[in-house]
Amino acid sequence: MTQPSAKIEVRALTMAYGDFVIQRDLNFRIEQGDIFIIMGGSGCGKSTLLRHLVGLKSPAKGEVLFDGASFWEAEEPRQRAMQQRMGVLYQSGALWSSMTLAENIALPLGEYTQLARAEIDELVSLKLALVGLAGFEAYYPSEISGGMRKRAGLARAMALDPEVLFFDEPSAGLDPVSARLLDELILQLRDSLGATVVVVTHELASMFAIGNNSIFLDPESKTQIAGGDPARLLRESRDPRVIRFLTRGERTEWESRSDG
Amino acid sequence: MLHSSEAHGLLLVFSGCWRAQCTLPARDELLRQLPQPFQGELRFDSADLRGWDSRFVNWLLKLIPPLEKRGIVVRYEGLPPGVRGLLQLATEVPERAGARRGATRRGLLATVGEQIYRLLDGGKALLEFIGELLQALFRMLIGRARMRASDLFLFVQQNGIDALPIVALIAVLVGLILAFIGALQLQMFGAQIYVANLVGIAMAREMGAMMAAIIMAGRTGAAFAAQLGTMQVNEEIDAFRTLGVDPLEFLVLPRMLALTLMMPLLCIYADLLGIMGGMLVGITLFEISPSLYLQQTLAAVSLADFGVGVVKSLVFGVLIAVAGCMQGIRCGRSASAVGEATTSAVVMAIVAIIVADAIMTLIANALGV
Numbered sequence: 001m002t003q004p005s006a007k008i009e010v011r012a013l014t015m016a017y018g019d020f021v022i023q024r025d026l027n028f029r030i031e032q033g034d035i036f037i038i039m040g041g042s043g044c045g046k047s048t049l050l051r052h053l054v055g056l057k058s059p060a061k062g063e064v065l066f067d068g069a070s071f072w073e074a075e076e077p078r079q080r081a082m083q084q085r086m087g088v089l090y091q092s093g094a095l096w097s098s099m100t101l102a103e104n105i106a107l108p109l110g111e112y113t114q115l116a117r118a119e120i121d122e123l124v125s126l127k128l129a130l131v132g133l134a135g136f137e138a139y140y141p142s143e144i145s146g147g148m149r150k151r152a153g154l155a156r157a158m159a160l161d162p163e164v165l166f167f168d169e170p171s172a173g174l175d176p177v178s179a180r181l182l183d184e185l186i187l188q189l190r191d192s193l194g195a196t197v198v199v200v201t202h203e204l205a206s207m208f209a210i211g212n213n214s215i216f217l218d219p220e221s222k223t224q225i226a227g228g229d230p231a232r233l234l235r236e237s238r239d240p241r242v243i244r245f246l247t248r249g250e251r252t253e254w255e256s257r258s259d260g
Numbered sequence: 261m262l263h264s265s266e267a268h269g270l271l272l273v274f275s276g277c278w279r280a281q282c283t284l285p286a287r288d289e290l291l292r293q294l295p296q297p298f299q300g301e302l303r304f305d306s307a308d309l310r311g312w313d314s315r316f317v318n319w320l321l322k323l324i325p326p327l328e329k330r331g332i333v334v335r336y337e338g339l340p341p342g343v344r345g346l347l348q349l350a351t352e353v354p355e356r357a358g359a360r361r362g363a364t365r366r367g368l369l370a371t372v373g374e375q376i377y378r379l380l381d382g383g384k385a386l387l388e389f390i391g392e393l394l395q396a397l398f399r400m401l402i403g404r405a406r407m408r409a410s411d412l413f414l415f416v417q418q419n420g421i422d423a424l425p426i427v428a429l430i431a432v433l434v435g436l437i438l439a440f441i442g443a444l445q446l447q448m449f450g451a452q453i454y455v456a457n458l459v460g461i462a463m464a465r466e467m468g469a470m471m472a473a474i475i476m477a478g479r480t481g482a483a484f485a486a487q488l489g490t491m492q493v494n495e496e497i498d499a500f501r502t503l504g505v506d507p508l509e510f511l512v513l514p515r516m517l518a519l520t521l522m523m524p525l526l527c528i529y530a531d532l533l534g535i536m537g538g539m540l541v542g543i544t545l546f547e548i549s550p551s552l553y554l555q556q557t558l559a560a561v562s563l564a565d566f567g568v569g570v571v572k573s574l575v576f577g578v579l580i581a582v583a584g585c586m587q588g589i590r591c592g593r594s595a596s597a598v599g600e601a602t603t604s605a606v607v608m609a610i611v612a613i614i615v616a617d618a619i620m621t622l623i624a625n626a627l628g629v
Contacts, residue, residue: 097594113280119315126318130346132353135360142594161280161313185349192345 005068007032007164007196008053013062015048022048025223026062028215030164035190035197037207037230040217041245046200047091047168049217053198054088054166055079084112087157088166092173093149095141101128101152102137108159127155131185147178151185158189165189167199171206179203183210204246208234216242269301269333270294275308278316287323302327304338317346389586393516396508405509415518419480423526426479430471431463431530435537438462443546452546456556459538464565465624468531470617472523473576477609481584484515485605488588489598497589507589516581523577524570531569568624575620576613583609 006029013026022045030036038046051057052064055071064071066082074082095104105124109115115123128134131151141149150170157165170186171179183206190197201207207214207230214233216226218241226233226242237243240252278284320343324334336344366374399405443455488511491497500507535557542548587605591597 098596098599115280115315119318122318122322123314126314126321126350129350129353134353135355138361140594142592142597158314188345188349192342192349194342 005065006030007034007067008198009063009065009068010053011063011065013049013052013064014060015045015052015057016060021060021222023217023222023224024061026215026217028224028227030196030198030213032196033190033194034213035186035199035210037211037214038198038200038217039202039207039214039230039245041219042202044217044219046217050166050168050198050200054086055083084108084160085163086166087160087162087164089150089153089157089168089170091168092146093141093153095149095153095156097141100138100140101133101144101155104141104152105156105159108156112160123159127158128152130158130189131155147174150174150182154182154185158193161193162195164196164198167197167201169201169203170199171201171203176205179206180209186210204248216245269303271303271305272338273305273308275310277310278312278319280313280315284315284319287319290323291326301333301335303335306339306343309340312340312343314346317343317350320347321350385590386586389589390582392506392508393512393582396506396513399509400513405513406505407509407513411510411514412518415515416522418483419476419515419519420522420525423476423479423522424529427472427475427526427530428533430475431468431533432537432540434467434471435459435463435534435539436541438467438534439538439541440545443541447546452542453548453552453556455538455542455546456548456553457560460535460557460561461565463531463534463538463569464561465568466617466621468534469523469527469569469573469576470613471534472526472530472573473580473613474610476519476523476526476577477580477583477606477613480519481580481605481609482602484581484584485588485591485602486598488512488585489591489601492589492591493593493595493598512581512585512589515585516578519581520574520577523573523580527569527573528566531566564629568620568629572617572620575616579612579616580609583612 008030010026010028014024015022015026026049038049040046048057052059055064058072063073066085069078069082071079071082095101096107099107102121102124105127106120109120109123113120125134125137128136131154133148133151133155136144136148136152141152144152150173154170165186167186170182174182186197186199187210189195197210199207199211211230214227214230215224216233217223218225220241225239226237230246233242234246237246244252276282320339324347328334336347339347396405400407439455439459442458443452446452446454446458488497491511497507497511500510539550539553539557542553543550584605587601587608591601
């Protein structure tokens with residue numbers, strides 16, 4: 001091992017439900033500060049890969065390394081500690097419906113820190129303010145709109161100041177403007193918190209806008225067929241499957257463009 | 261952390277750890293230490309800051325506004341860029357006017373009033389539901405309801421056959437208990453043979469129907485509410501409505517029909533098993549011969565007794581299905597709403613069963629059945 005250990009490294013990962021293999025032989029590194037995009041057509045196993053990365057599903061084969069330490073070989077307390085360093089924004093927010101937004105965010109803070117009640121309340125307000133939801137502490141998830149629920153989910157994901165933030169389809173169900181604002185928020189948070197961000201998305205605009213590294217999963221060959229900066233992938237990839245995806249099916253072949 | 265006065269203002273020097281697990285200095289202390297009529301600039305130095313997280317940001321966020329209110333100019337340059345970004349982000353979107361709301365405390369009278377209104381609303385909703393259900397039933401009778409036979413068979417299986425083991429267990433145990441308690445008392449008069457009458461009549465008229473109904477309320481009524489409630493959460497019920505399919509026809513009718521058809525059968529099944537349970541006690545503990553016990557039972561229990569039980573169970577079936585389906589259809593759109601719907605369905609069904617049983621017992625008595 002000559003390279004320093006990446007924030008997250010996946011080695012020879014095979015994902016399967018029972019005997020049904022979703023993807024095999026995945027190998028990639030996510031560096032500190034990356035915004036890493038997991039892309040691919042519907043049903044190629046993007047969300048399943050995310051579930052492997054956050055420790056919800058164990059790999060059929062291979063390893064997931066977190067700061068150089070294997071997640072699945074670690075003891076359970078170690079795994080819990082690793083998971084506390086991740087924050088996940090689920091597709092529809094996954095806020096606990098029986099709790100107010102403030103209680104949703106306060107729960108991890110109360111469980112894992114020794115802070116006083118008053119300070120937890122202040123931190124909750126801060127997190128909500130960061131996602132533009134100041135003043136919505138006492139609302140229940142059912143009382144706010146889908147976009148707000150997503151931002152509140154982000155506030156909860158950030159509750160413990162995680163080192164890695166995972167997003168599952170962050171812009172799904174948002175209007176283009178809100179989707180862009182969320183992208184900007186992700187960038188700002190990455191810059192301010194110094195966090196690493198992993199995004200599952202098929203929103204082309206957003207992956208070009210924020211991503212600086214990626215992996216492309218193919219449902220046919222059941223493995224990764226491309227990776228790297230999405231914008232570069234669009235310029236340089238010769239693989240018709242990748243080009244088709246990145247141009248919304250408008251092109252299937254690589255063409256050299258003479259724009260400067 | 262320390263601070264020092266300078267010619268044109270104040271320099272706040274941060275050092276050490278400002279994370280969740282560290283101890284932070286009190287802000288009030290700092291504010292008090294400021295020279296009192298203080299004008300000028302506040303600058304920061306964070307060169308020695310070893311680590312920070314959102315606690316640091318929060319600390320600053322609460323410190324700065326009171327200072328700015330006093331006319332102090334705050335210069336952010338000395339803070340780490342990340343902190344500056346977060347501070348800006350946190351103050352960027354102003355609080356939406358009227359959004360905040362505190363914990364509201366209501367008086368006793370208001371709470372009582374609200375509860376009564378809720379009760380009235382619930383009553384209105386129940387009437388509405390029954391009205392719509394009757395319409396759907398009518399459409400079914402004239403053969404125009406959209407309902408799948410396969411659904412009906414599936415529910416017949418779930419509500420009937422699949423419930424047999426649990427109904428059997430409870431019915432036998434109830435029979436055993438009735439027989440045991442009754443026989444102990446009757447033994448004092450040497451009349452323990454009459455335990456057959458007791459168990460037979462009690463099971464046929466009352467306990468068979470009642471026990472089957474309570475099991476089905478907990479088992480099937482709850483399942484109806486949870487299924488339909490989850491469908492409501494997933495917008496599946498809206499999908500039926502927009503396609504012009506009445507969810508009452510498609511979802512509620514088959515469930516109600518299946519349960520109403522199966523309840524009398526479950527009731528007779530429970531009756532027979534309960535009598536068997538009683539016989540078991542009579543034979544083993546009180547030395548009554550099986551044939552005698554059977555004869556005594558046949559002489560004591562008439563077909564009318566079974567009839568009363570079967571009619572009751574039919575009514576119970578309708579009540580359980582209405583309670584379960586209504587709570588499911590009226591469910592809110594969250595996980596906790598599904599839980600509430602399921603709870604209400606079971607509570608409502610059991611209360612309705614007991615009340616209906618009392619009324620029907622009185623009617624049967626008045627009619628002399």
